[in-house]
Amino acid sequence: MNHEIKRATGLLVLEAVNSNPNGDPDRDGEPRQRDNGRGEISPVSFKRKLRDLIEQNDKDEHDTPFFKALPEKFSGKEHEKQYLILEHRGRNRSQIKEEMRENSLQSGRRKFVERYWDARVFGNTFLEEGENNFIRTGVVQFGMGISLAPVEIIRQTNTNKAGVESGKDRGMAPMAYRIVDHGVYCMPFFVNPNQAEKSGCTADDIELLKLLIPHAYEQSRSAIRPDVRIRHAWYIEHKSILGSCPEHLLLEALTPVKLGNPDESSTSWTDYQDKTGLPEDLLVRVESCTDLILRG
16 A cells, blocks of 8 residues: 555745734744744644544534535545544544444454544544554654744734623723734645555545645634735655655755845745745656645
């Protein structure tokens, strides 16, 4: 099964415009930021958006317009039960543990992993204990997204004309609106076919991932995150399962360059020198280099 999947290196170039791309729960939802001022987007945050795009309801049914618009091999009635989400919101962990016990034999293990797309692709956090641990590390790993320059955080107090407290005709939420003025982030990801046999991941699972990535932010807009743009979603396939080019060279070649002072916050996309593809000396060392945003 692992030979169906090609080794790949990916890079997401994300632009946040007057948005909070990833709030920090340890800092009251403040946009994540390092001590040097660089902003962060966690891998967990991005993977959550991918999961939400195809998350099933409590009856394990896919009823979202987005899922129904996917190609028939994913959204068809005979296939949709293969694309359930293990770590979906409100998941009953006791129920999962019971399902693990019921499927502890090899035949049951196969049935279990064939149900959950995210467990096959990303691995899991549910199945970390006991002898029934079917999957640990997934085929796809996302790295931390880091901004290329320090980000400016704007903080404002939200007001509500209709008061929520008795006897008050208006309400306030001090500093509830916290956004990044502008920032460009780069998030690497890696596809390792060597894990496919253990997790049950297939080439179709990776194809679905590639279909989901371009829609991660446009389909999950919110009041605090109205405008996060995926400028590029580079997907580079290697010529061999072991990799045909050092991955750091590929990532460095596709990372935009901040113009002017790199320690000054940017105000627009024009503050960066964009990269439109791999240079020829690297392109000949890989099978392909595709921007999933432009793939259509």
